[in-house]
Amino acid sequence: ETLAPAADLSERDAAARAILIANDRGGYTVPTAGLYPYQWNWDSAFAALGFARFDLARAWEEIETLFSGQWDSGMVPHILFHKPDPGYFPGPDVWGCSGPIASSGITQPPVALSFATRLLAADPALGAARFAALYPKMRKWADWFLRWRRDEKGAVFVIHPWESGRDNAPDWDNAMDAIDPQDVGYYERRDTQHVDASMRPTKYDYDRYIWLVKRARALGWDDAAMAQDNPFRVADPTMHFTLMRGVRDLLAAGAAQGLDVDGLADQLAALEAGAQALFNPGMGFYDSYNCANGIWSNALTNASFLCWFGGLKAPEMGAHLARVLDAAPYGVPSLAPFDPRFDAMRYWRGPTWAMMNMMIGEGASEQGIALGEEVRARTREVIGKYGFVEYFDPMTGAAAGGKAFTWTAAVWLAWAG
Ligand code: 9YW
Numbered sequence: 001e002t003l004a005p006a007a008d009l010s011e012r013d014a015a016a017r018a019i020l021i022a023n024d025r026g027g028y029t030v031p032t033a034g035l036y037p038y039q040w041n042w043d044s045a046f047a048a049l050g051f052a053r054f055d056l057a058r059a060w061e062e063i064e065t066l067f068s069g070q071w072d073s074g075m076v077p078h079i080l081f082h083k084p085d086p087g088y089f090p091g092p093d094v095w096g097c098s099g100p101i102a103s104s105g106i107t108q109p110p111v112a113l114s115f116a117t118r119l120l121a122a123d124p125a126l127g128a129a130r131f132a133a134l135y136p137k138m139r140k141w142a143d144w145f146l147r148w149r150r151d152e153k154g155a156v157f158v159i160h161p162w163e164s165g166r167d168n169a170p171d172w173d174n175a176m177d178a179i180d181p182q183d184v185g186y187y188e189r190r191d192t193q194h195v196d197a198s199m200r201p202t203k204y205d206y207d208r209y210i211w212l213v214k215r216a217r218a219l220g221w222d223d224a225a226m227a228q229d230n231p232f233r234v235a236d237p238t239m240h241f242t243l244m245r246g247v248r249d250l251l252a253a254g255a256a257q258g259l260d261v262d263g264l265a266d267q268l269a270a271l272e273a274g275a276q277a278l279f280n281p282g283m284g285f286y287d288s289y290n291c292a293n294g295i296w297s298n299a300l301t302n303a304s305f306l307c308w309f310g311g312l313k314a315p316e317m318g319a320h321l322a323r324v325l326d327a328a329p330y331g332v333p334s335l336a337p338f339d340p341r342f343d344a345m346r347y348w349r350g351p352t353w354a355m356m357n358m359m360i361g362e363g364a365s366e367q368g369i370a371l372g373e374e375v376r377a378r379t380r381e382v383i384g385k386y387g388f389v390e391y392f393d394p395m396t397g398a399a400a401g402g403k404a405f406t407w408t409a410a411v412w413l414a415w416a417g
Pocket of ligand 1: 031036040041042043162164165166167
């Protein structure tokens with residue numbers, strides 16, 4: 001896509017651009033002012049796709065800034081605290097990390113690997129050198145995942161619910177139940193000062209989120225120490241399928257650019273084999289499980305449908321998608337409405353997220369599943385009616401969470417609009 005003169009823009013496109021520009025803090029964007037005042041990892045990757053529609057150089061910068069926070073280990077943090085902001089908890093003092101810039105100590109789904117290859121494709125002449133400079137860093141991040149975030153069955157797991165990007169999804173309930181956070185200490189939440197508490201994770205969840213952070217901090221955020229004795233390890237389709245996609249895209253783009261692709265094909269094959277571990281045979285869909293005891297979540301979530309984005313054919317998942325779209329007019333819901341744990345407005349236990357829809361819709365279309373286009377149409381409709389908010393009630397479409405949200409605006413520009 002090229003630079004359209006402002007006069008040719010639809011009102012919606014102009015509004016989406018204005019959100020990206022307003023959330024730009026100089027080299028990086030915040031997900032939304034107030035609630036999320038720092039640079040978040042996968043939010044930035046989506047932001048880059050939005051910027052790419054009108055300022056490709058700025059799009060590259062977003063991802064480059066993200067990688068400026070990469071740790072020596074290869075891990076790229078889920079939050080970079082570029083400038084202190086008292087409006088968010090837990091801040092850098094709680095995480096106690098020592099990367100090149102103040103950051104959290106966990107990662108997030110590595111969609112930046114894939115989206116960097118899209119920036120390259122948008123203008124190979126402009127992007128070749130920038131891509132080549134990022135490439136070893138991206139490979140190092142992928143290597144880190146393969147080394148530290150894979151269980152015995154080859155599935156990619158998360159060590160904190162925040163790492164998956166789906167904070168309070170039912171996927172974590174079993175592992176969270178095993179945590180006794182009574183020594184978590186006093187803390188003050190900030191999220192519920194920005195948006196209604198009924199739409200946010202509960203205190204039960206938050207105590208455990210903070211407890212897990214403090215525990216990993218006590219281990220010095222050392223991968224080997226955390227691998228020894230980890231109270232929370234859940235195999236996660238979000239992480240698995242986005243990494244699979246990222247490695248596949250790096251392999252293709254790296255080869256085309258004449259870069260060193262040694263080992264990438266093996267990594268991809270390992271992830272393809274590991275994907276089978278995420279298929280819940282009792283339910284007949286992709287699911288998460290607690291690595292400590294093998295217990296399935298039995299949850300049909302929007303992450304279940306990332307199988308296509310990961311590159312699987314998975315034709316059997318088409319019927320599941322049809323079922324949830326029948327039940328949720330403004331889907332794809334983050335949890336199937338016929339699941340008793342469904343909660344239409346509570347974050348990752350029901351609401352629709354536009355950026356998940358983009359990956360689901362694109363992946364489905366790539367695998368020849370007609371409903372991919374339906375997902376796009378519904379995303380367009382819900383954003384068109386209710387605006388660029390954080391997420392939506394999947395039954396009524398009602399706007400929820402933060403307003404003027406970066407990734408919702410970006411997904412409009414890159415895909416839905
Ligand atoms: C947190 C910023 C982030 C997203 C996550 C979402 C939420 C809260 O907001 O996380 O404190 O990290 O669950 O996916 O990246 O939009």
